[in-house]
Amino acid sequence: MTRYLVHRLLQLVPVLLLISVIIFVMMHVLPGDPAQLILSGAEGGAAGPERLAELRAEMGLDDPLPVQYFRFLSGALVGDFGESIRFRVPVSDLLMDRFASTMTLAVAGLCWSMLIGVPLGMAAAVRQNGWIDAVAMTMSYLGAAMPVYWLGLLFILFFSFDLGWFPPAGGGSIRHLVLPSLTLGLISAGIVARLVRSSMIETLQEDYIRTGRAKGLGEAALLWRHGLKNALIPVVTMLGLQFGGMLAGAVVTETVFSRPGIGRLVVDAILSKDYPLVQGCVLFLAFIYLCVNLFVDVLYAWLDPRIRYEK
Amino acid sequence: MKSEVAVAPADTAAIPRQPGWIRRLLRNKGALVGLAILFGWIFVAIFAPMIAPYDPTLTVARARQAPSAEFWFGTDQLGRDLVSRVLYGSRISLSLGLISVTLGAIPGITLGLLAGFYGGWVDTVISRFVDALLAFPSILLALLVIATLGPSLQNVMVAVGVATVPEFARLTRGSVLAIKALPYVDAARVVGAKGLRIMVLHILRNANAPIVVLATLQVGAAILIGAGLSFLGLGAQPPTPEWGLISAEGRQVLRKAWWISTFPGLAILSVVIACNLVGDGLRSALDPKMRNS
Numbered sequence: 001m002t003r004y005l006v007h008r009l010l011q012l013v014p015v016l017l018l019i020s021v022i023i024f025v026m027m028h029v030l031p032g033d034p035a036q037l038i039l040s041g042a043e044g045g046a047a048g049p050e051r052l053a054e055l056r057a058e059m060g061l062d063d064p065l066p067v068q069y070f071r072f073l074s075g076a077l078v079g080d081f082g083e084s085i086r087f088r089v090p091v092s093d094l095l096m097d098r099f100a101s102t103m104t105l106a107v108a109g110l111c112w113s114m115l116i117g118v119p120l121g122m123a124a125a126v127r128q129n130g131w132i133d134a135v136a137m138t139m140s141y142l143g144a145a146m147p148v149y150w151l152g153l154l155f156i157l158f159f160s161f162d163l164g165w166f167p168p169a170g171g172g173s174i175r176h177l178v179l180p181s182l183t184l185g186l187i188s189a190g191i192v193a194r195l196v197r198s199s200m201i202e203t204l205q206e207d208y209i210r211t212g213r214a215k216g217l218g219e220a221a222l223l224w225r226h227g228l229k230n231a232l233i234p235v236v237t238m239l240g241l242q243f244g245g246m247l248a249g250a251v252v253t254e255t256v257f258s259r260p261g262i263g264r265l266v267v268d269a270i271l272s273k274d275y276p277l278v279q280g281c282v283l284f285l286a287f288i289y290l291c292v293n294l295f296v297d298v299l300y301a302w303l304d305p306r307i308r309y310e311k
Numbered sequence: 312m313k314s315e316v317a318v319a320p321a322d323t324a325a326i327p328r329q330p331g332w333i334r335r336l337l338r339n340k341g342a343l344v345g346l347a348i349l350f351g352w353i354f355v356a357i358f359a360p361m362i363a364p365y366d367p368t369l370t371v372a373r374a375r376q377a378p379s380a381e382f383w384f385g386t387d388q389l390g391r392d393l394v395s396r397v398l399y400g401s402r403i404s405l406s407l408g409l410i411s412v413t414l415g416a417i418p419g420i421t422l423g424l425l426a427g428f429y430g431g432w433v434d435t436v437i438s439r440f441v442d443a444l445l446a447f448p449s450i451l452l453a454l455l456v457i458a459t460l461g462p463s464l465q466n467v468m469v470a471v472g473v474a475t476v477p478e479f480a481r482l483t484r485g486s487v488l489a490i491k492a493l494p495y496v497d498a499a500r501v502v503g504a505k506g507l508r509i510m511v512l513h514i515l516r517n518a519n520a521p522i523v524v525l526a527t528l529q530v531g532a533a534i535l536i537g538a539g540l541s542f543l544g545l546g547a548q549p550p551t552p553e554w555g556l557i558s559a560e561g562r563q564v565l566r567k568a569w570w571i572s573t574f575p576g577l578a579i580l581s582v583v584i585a586c587n588l589v590g591d592g593l594r595s596a597l598d599p600k601m602r603n604s
Contacts, residue, residue: 018443026455145583147535147555149542150576153562157569248450252539256562267543270458278458282451289448 004301008294019286020076024069027279035061072279081280086272091280094265101171102261103288105184105253106246108177112185113192113242118235120189121196122228125204136197140190148249152183152256169258180257184249188242195238200231236300240293247285335596342592348585356401363395367552375568385570388560393571396552397578403553404582407468407537408530414472415533416526419479420515426480427487428510438484441477449474453536457545464553467546471533482525486518520597524590531586538579554579 035055056062060071075081081091124136159179160168166179203209204227212222251263258264262281269277336342355362365371370390378385384393426437444452456470490496491514499513538555540546547553549560554575561571 014439015443015446018439019447022443022447023455026459141584141587142580145531145535145580145587147538147542147558147576147579149539149555150558150572150579153558153565153572153576156565157573161566244448248448251450251454252543255543266454267545270454271462271544275458278455282455282458285451286447290446293446 001302005298008297012290012294015290016287017073019290020073020283021069023279023283023286024072027275028065028068035059076280076283081283082276084269084274084277086269086274086277091277094277095262095280095284098260098262098265099284101259102247102250102254102263104177105180105250105259105261106243108181109184109188109246109249110239110243112182113188116185116189117192118196118228118232121193122200122223122231124193124197125200125231126223128201133197136190136193138190139186140194143187143190146187148183148187148252149256151187152180152253155179155183156257171257171259171261176257176259180253180259183253183256184246187249188245192235192238192242195235196231199234200227203227203231206230233300233304236296236303239299240296243292243296244289247289332593332596336592339592339596341588342596345585345588345592348581349589352401352405352582352585355398356405359399359402363392363398365392365395367391367395367399368550375564375571377568378570384574385568387557387571388564388568393557393574396557397554397574399552400554400557400575400578401582403464403547403551404534404538404579407464407471408534408582408586411468411471411533411537412475412526412529414469415475415529416479416522419476420483420522422476423480423483423485424487424510424515427484428491428506428514434484437480441480441484444477445481450536450539453540454545457540462545462548464541464547464551467537467540470540471536474536475529475533478525478529479522482521483518486521487514490514490517524594524597527586527590527593531583531590534579534586535583 035052060068063071079092081095083089084091084094087094120132120136120139124130124133127133156168156179159165166175168179170176209222209226212226217226247263250261251267253259254261254264255267262285266278266281266285269275269281368391371392372382372386372390374386374388374390376382376386376390382392382394384397387393387396422437422441426434426441452474453467453470456473457466460466460469496509496513499509504513537546538553538558541553541555542559544559547556549556557575558572561568561573561575565572
C-alpha cells in the first residue's frame with residue numbers, strides 16, 4: 001500500500017508541472033498584454049506608453065519567458081502566487097481566506113448527491129422499470145441538462161421567498177449552506193443514481209449473492225451488507241469526477257447565492273482583469289482537484305485489493 | 312424482364328432505402344422527441360424575426376409585467392418582451408453550441424488522429440498533453456481562456472471549444488488505435504496508399520460513429536457552459552438576448568419578477584435535454600454492441 005501511495009504521489013508531479021506550464025502559457029503567450037489589460041481596466045484607460053513600460057518592468061514582463069516561468073513556478077511551489085492587483089494583498093492570503101467556504105460547499109454538495117443518489121439508485125435497481133426507476137432516470141436526465149444557476153434561482157424563489165426557510169444569500173452559517181449545497185447535490189444525484197443502479201444490478205447477479213440467498217439470508221442483509229458494499233466500488237471512482245463538478249458548480253453557485261468563496265473570487269478576478277489572482281485561483285483549484293482525485297484513487301485501491309497489486 | 316418487377320415486394324417501394332442507423336435512430340422514441348424539439352428550436356432560430364412579436368432589444372411596455380395574454384412570458388426590468396427575447400436567444404445558444412463544438416472538434420480530432428496513427432513520440436507528446444488537460448476541470452480551462460481574451464460571446468465560444476479539445480482527442484485516438492489494427496488498413500497500405508490518404512479515407516471515415524455521438528452530446532454541454540459563463544457576466548453582454556444573461560438580469564429583481572429568470576432557463580433545459588436524447592439515441596443506433604440491448 002505504501003509503495004502504491006508513493007507511486008501515485010510521484011505521478012502527480014509531472015501533471016502539476018504540465019498544468020503550471022499550460023496556465024503560464026495561456027496567460028502570457030495568447031494575445032493580450034496583462035500590463036495593457038491592467039492599465040485599461042484598473043487605472044482608467046488613459047495611461048501613456050511610459051506608464052505601460054514602467055508597469056511591464058515592475059511586473060517582470062520584459063524578462064525572457066523561461067525566466068518568467070521559473071519565477072512563477074518557484075513562487076507557486078512555496079505558495080507565493082504574487083500580489084493581487086485589485087486587492088493589493090498576496091493572492092495566497094485571499095485563497096486561504098475563501099478556501100474553507102468553497103471546500104465546505106463542495107463537500108456538502110457531494111454529501112447531498114450521495115445521500116440522494118445512492119438510495120435512489122438502489123431502489124431503482126431492486127424495482128427495475130418501476131416508478132422509482134422512472135424517477136431516477138428522469139432526475140439524471142434533468143440533472144445533466146439543467147443550468148446550475150437556474151436550479152439555484154428556483155430554490156431561492158421557493159425556499160427563501162415563498163417559504164422563508166433559508167436565507168437567499170450570504171455565507172457563514174449552516175442555514176446559508178443548505179440551498180447552495182443542495183443545488184449542487186441535486187444536479188449530480190441523478191448521475192450517481194444511474195451509476196449505482198447499473199452497478200447494483202450487476203452485483204445482484206453475482207454468485208455470492210445467490211449463495212447468500214440460498215443459505216437463508218434476508219433480502220435486506222443481502223442488499224445492504226453484501227450488495228451495496230460491492231456495488232459502491234465503481235461509484236467511488238466517480239467521486240473524484242463528481243468533486244470536479246462540484247468545484248465547477250461552485251464557481252456559478254457562489255455567484256447565485258452571493259456566497260464568498262474561490263469561485264466567486266476567480267470570476268471577480270477575471271472581470272476586474274486581476275491576472276495574478278486568476279492564475280493563483282486556477283492553479284490552486286487544479287491542485288485541490290488533483291489531490292482529491294489522488295485521495296479517491298488511494299481509497300479505491302484500499303477498497304479493492306485487485307487494483308493495488310496490478311501495478 | 313417480367314419476373315424482375317414481380318420479385319420486388321410491393322411495400323419496399325414505400326420505405327426509402329436508408330442506411331440502417333437512421334432507421335434505428337427513428338425507431339428510438341427518446342431520440343424522436345429530441346429531434347422534434349431540436350428541429351423546433353432550429354426553426355425558431357431561423358425565423359425569429361417573423362415569429363417574435365416584438366423587437367427583443369426595445370422597450371415595448373411597462374417594466375416587470377407579469378405574464379399575461381399580451382405578454383406570455385411577461386416583460387423584463389426594462390419593459391422588453393420576454394417571449395421575443397427568449398425566441399431570439401435560441402439563435403445565440405444554438406450557434407454557440409455548434410461553433411464551439413466545431414472549434415473543439417477540429418483540433419481535437421486532428422490531434423487524436425495523429426497520435427493514434429503515428430504512435431511513438433508523436434503519441435507520447437500529444438497524449439501527455441491531453442492527459443494534463445483532462446486532469447483539469449474543463450470549466451477552469453474555459454475560465455483561463457476568457458481571462459486571457461476578455462469576456463465576450465465570441466470568446467466564450469473559443470473558451471468552450473478549447474475546453475472540449477482533449478475529449479475529442481482522447482476519443483479519436485482510441486478509435487484510431489482500434490481501426491489501425493484491422494486488415495483493410497494493411498490492405499490499403501499494400502496497394503500503395505500513403506499516410507494521409509489512409510488516415511482520412513480509411514481510418515477516420517470508419518471512426519466517425521463515436522465522434523458524432525460525442526459531438527452531439529457536446530453541443531448540449533457547450534450550450535450549458537456557455538449560458539453559465541454568460542450568467543456570470545463573462546460571456547454575452549447586454550442588451551444581447553442571451554439565455555444565461557437574461558437569467559442573470561432577472562436575478563436582480565427575482566423577488567418582484569420570477570418570470571424573467573425562469574423562462575430562459577426552461578428554454579436551455581429543453582434544448583440540452585433534446586441534444587442528450589439525440590446523442591443517446593445515436594449512440595445506440597451507431598454502436599453495434601448496443602444494438603441488441
